Amino acid sequence: xxxFKEGVIEKTLLTSALITVAVTIGIVSVLAFEAIxxxxxxxxxxxxxxxxxxxxxxxKHYGILPLLSxxxxxxxxxxxxxxxxxxxxxxxxxxxxxxxxxxxxxxMLELLAAIPxxxxxxxxxxxxxxxxxxxxxxxxxxxSLSAGLVMGVMIIPFxxxxxxxxxxxxxxxLREASYGMGATKLQTAFKVVVPAxxxxxxxxxxxxxxxxxxxxxxxxxxxxxxPRLTFDPTVPIETITSYIVQVSLGDVQHGSIEYRxxxxxxxxxxTFTFILNTISYGxxxxxxxxxx
Amino acid sequence: xxxxxxxxQIMNKIRVNRWKDQLFKVWGVACTLIGxxxxxxxxxxxxxxxxxxxxxxxVTDLPxxxxxxxxxxxxxxxxxxxxxxxxxxxxxTGVAAAIYLEEYAKKGRFSAIxxxxxxxxxGVPSIIYGLLGLEIFVRILGLGASVLxxxxxxxxxxxxxxxxxxxxxxKAVPKTIRDASYALGASKWQTIxxxxxxxxSGGILTGVILSLSRAVxxxxxxxxxxxxxxxxxxxxxxxxxxxxxxxxxxxxxxxxQHGFIENAAAAIIILLLVTFMMNGxxxxxxxxxxxxxx
Numbered sequence: 001x002x003x004f005k006e007g008v009i010e011k012t013l014l015t016s017a018l019i020t021v022a023v024t025i026g027i028v029s030v031l032a033f034e035a036i037x038x039x040x041x042x043x044x045x046x047x048x049x050x051x052x053x054x055x056x057x058x059x060k061h062y063g064i065l066p067l068l069s070x071x072x073x074x075x076x077x078x079x080x081x082x083x084x085x086x087x088x089x090x091x092x093x094x095x096x097x098x099x100x101x102x103x104x105x106x107x108m109l110e111l112l113a114a115i116p117x118x119x120x121x122x123x124x125x126x127x128x129x130x131x132x133x134x135x136x137x138x139x140x141x142x143x144s145l146s147a148g149l150v151m152g153v154m155i156i157p158f159x160x161x162x163x164x165x166x167x168x169x170x171x172x173x174l175r176e177a178s179y180g181m182g183a184t185k186l187q188t189a190f191k192v193v194v195p196a197x198x199x200x201x202x203x204x205x206x207x208x209x210x211x212x213x214x215x216x217x218x219x220x221x222x223x224x225x226x227p228r229l230t231f232d233p234t235v236p237i238e239t240i241t242s243y244i245v246q247v248s249l250g251d252v253q254h255g256s257i258e259y260r261x262x263x264x265x266x267x268x269x270x271t272f273t274f275i276l277n278t279i280s281y282g283x284x285x286x287x288x289x290x291x292x
Numbered sequence: 293x294x295x296x297x298x299x300x301q302i303m304n305k306i307r308v309n310r311w312k313d314q315l316f317k318v319w320g321v322a323c324t325l326i327g328x329x330x331x332x333x334x335x336x337x338x339x340x341x342x343x344x345x346x347x348x349x350x351v352t353d354l355p356x357x358x359x360x361x362x363x364x365x366x367x368x369x370x371x372x373x374x375x376x377x378x379x380x381x382x383x384x385t386g387v388a389a390a391i392y393l394e395e396y397a398k399k400g401r402f403s404a405i406x407x408x409x410x411x412x413x414x415g416v417p418s419i420i421y422g423l424l425g426l427e428i429f430v431r432i433l434g435l436g437a438s439v440l441x442x443x444x445x446x447x448x449x450x451x452x453x454x455x456x457x458x459x460x461x462x463k464a465v466p467k468t469i470r471d472a473s474y475a476l477g478a479s480k481w482q483t484i485x486x487x488x489x490x491x492x493s494g495g496i497l498t499g500v501i502l503s504l505s506r507a508v509x510x511x512x513x514x515x516x517x518x519x520x521x522x523x524x525x526x527x528x529x530x531x532x533x534x535x536x537x538x539x540x541x542x543x544x545x546x547x548x549q550h551g552f553i554e555n556a557a558a559a560i561i562i563l564l565l566v567t568f569m570m571n572g573x574x575x576x577x578x579x580x581x582x583x584x585x586x
Contacts, residue, residue, distance in 0.1 A: 002479060005481070006479055006480060006481050009481050010392075010396055012388065013388045013389070013391050013392035013396060014392055014396070016384075016385045016386075016388035016389040016392060017388075017389040017392040017393055017397070017406060019385060019389065019451070020389060020406065020409055020410050020413060020451060020452070020455070021405075021406065021409055023413060023424070023448050023451070024409050024412065024413060026424055026428060027416065027420060027421075027423075027424050030423065030424055030427040030428065031420075031423065033427075034427070084323075085323045085326060085327070088319060088320050088323040089320065089323045089324050089327065091316075091320060092316075092317070092319075092320025092321065092323065092324055093320075093324065096316075096317050096320055097320075097324075105324060105328070107575060108328060108331070109324075109327050109328070111331060111568070111571065112327060112330075112331055114502075114505065114506075114509075114567060114568075114571050115334070115509075115564065115567065116508075116509025116510070116511070116538055116563060116564075116567060117509070117511065117512075118509070118511045118538045118541050118542050118545075118560075118563075119334075119338070119509075119541075119560050119563065119564065121542070121545065122338070122541065122545050122556055122557070122560060123334055123337070123338075125545060126341075126545075126553060127337055153327075153330055156327055157327075160327075182306075184309050184310060184312070184313040185313055185317075186309070186312055186313040186316045187309065187313075189316075207415070210415055213417070214416075214417025214418070214419065214420070215417075216417070216418065216419045216511070216512035217511050217512055217538075217542065220512075220542075221542065221545055221546070241417065241419050241512065244419055244422075244423070244512075244516060245419070245512060245515055245516070248422075248426075248515050248516045248518070249515065254431060262423065262516075263423060266419070266420055266423045269417060269419075269420065270416065270417075270420050273415055273416060273417055273420075274412065274416075276415070277411070277412050277415035277416075278412065280415075281408060281411050281412070
């Protein structure tokens with residue numbers, strides 16, 4: 001009896017674990033199913049080479065490049081804010097700051113990542129854009145600059161927290177050996193500790209990039225809804241994610257080509273984040289036991 | 293022999309290095325403070341924009357075309373429904389999956405696949421979960437753009453977070469507790485249910501609350517699933533149409549009249565209050581739980 005009960009429990013638990021596999025299979029097959037039907041109507045060569053994305057107009061073009069350039073542009077701005085600041089914070093907290101300071105500041109910074117993204121979108125549109133218009137008068141009301149900057153602030157804790165964990169895990173002996181040679185804290189940090197923790201730091205950066213690519217609400221609110229192939233940060237653009245939001249807000253018939261475009265856009269986005277996540281998982285697994 | 297010139301050069305270099313060291317320290321403090329200052333500026337600005345708009349009527353009023361008459365009641369109730377349903381779906385499933393992975397799964401290819409899979413799911417953008425929910429729950433299962441369809445979608449979204457947090461807390465339970473339970477003749481499940489889960493409960497609770505606070509703030513997947521910006525009544529049934537606070541905020545931000553911006557700021561204050569409270573409770577449990585095993 002007891003053995004039977006234990007067996008049933010194990011099977012139930014296994015089913016729950018298998019749900020996670022079902023989710024992945026579900027995501028891939030749903031995206032692939034609708035995308036394949038999309039590519040029956042639109043040539044895959046046009047999809048990757050056409051420089052216009054206008055599925056909602058009468059003159060329809062299905063080139064993903066404008067959405068990709070929008071996604072790339074906002075993510076690049078975000079990373080160029082978050083990377084130097086996040087990395088400096090992590091080195092400062094791990095190598096310089098007193099222990100009590102580190103313990104209070106880290107959770108406060110992590111609060112930045114807990115704020116819902118719609119709130120950041122409000123901030124980018126209502127506060128940051130008007131402020132930047134004071135400096136650059138020809139900045140549009142919707143633009144990738146303020147969306148990217150605010151997104152950068154949002155992902156600071158991703159880089160600072162994970163990098164700080166990695167720096168903190170570097171054994172004290174390495175630092176002491178370096179101090180013993182007469183090196184300053186700065187020299188020790190950059191020549192000994194950062195290289196030793198490099199795998200963790202790289203993982204944090206990849207995760208931040210992946211997060212920026214998939215971020216939706218900030219760009220949907222503040223960056224506009226005009227797909228265009230440009231790297232000008234002052235004009236309205238559209239990212240893959242905000243296109244999906246735009247279509248979802250409208251009244252699109254199930255089974256229409258417009259409906260399928262969001263899955264074609266979705267599978268493109270999924271492919272990018274999947275590659276980034278797999279790389280970061282590989283790095284984590286390879287170097288996990290370095291200093292444990 | 294070191295000449296005097298060489299000594300001077302070395303002394304100079306040391307001075308420059310020390311100076312650089314101090315400079316970086318200042319830079320590090322500045323970066324850390326920038327993060328914190330921005331947090332204060334964000335919250336301060338939103339408080340200034342919205343605090344005057346919050347009164348009892350704002351919380352209990354139905355949506356309206358006129359900004360001064362509109363309230364967040366239906367959105368707030370929608371968020372509450374989503375929160376409750378998501379808890380009921382994601383909490384048991386996530387904890388059960390984590391127990392299986394930590395206690396039952398044998399090390400091998402199968403458990404390696406499960407692990408890679410969960411780590412990948414945690415990195416899938418939330419809007420992709422929206423596409424999954426739209427096709428599976430809304431269309432194929434025929435749930436429509438209902439609270440249940442939205443909650444199921446969010447449950448899948450937070451499942452990986454709950455699983456990772458639960459596994460970490462189970463791992464932290466000392467082996468001695470397990471051994472003692474087995475020595476007394478307890479079965480595997482009795483050991484898990486009576487000893488390991490209670491011992492790990494603080495950490496599990498922290499992870500679950502944090503993941504739920506994320507679910508409350510999610511906007512994009514629910515927009516894709518088809519949650520509405522305007523719902524005349526609060527949902528009374530899992531299959532009713534719904535809106536949630538973040539979608540209400542998004543809708544108000546996209547309107548031109550200034551009154552709606554004020555409304556958006558006021559609704560953001562309520563949303564942040566909920567998010568920060570959940571985070572506070574989670575941190576409290578984490579601290580309490582961490583002390584237990586040290």
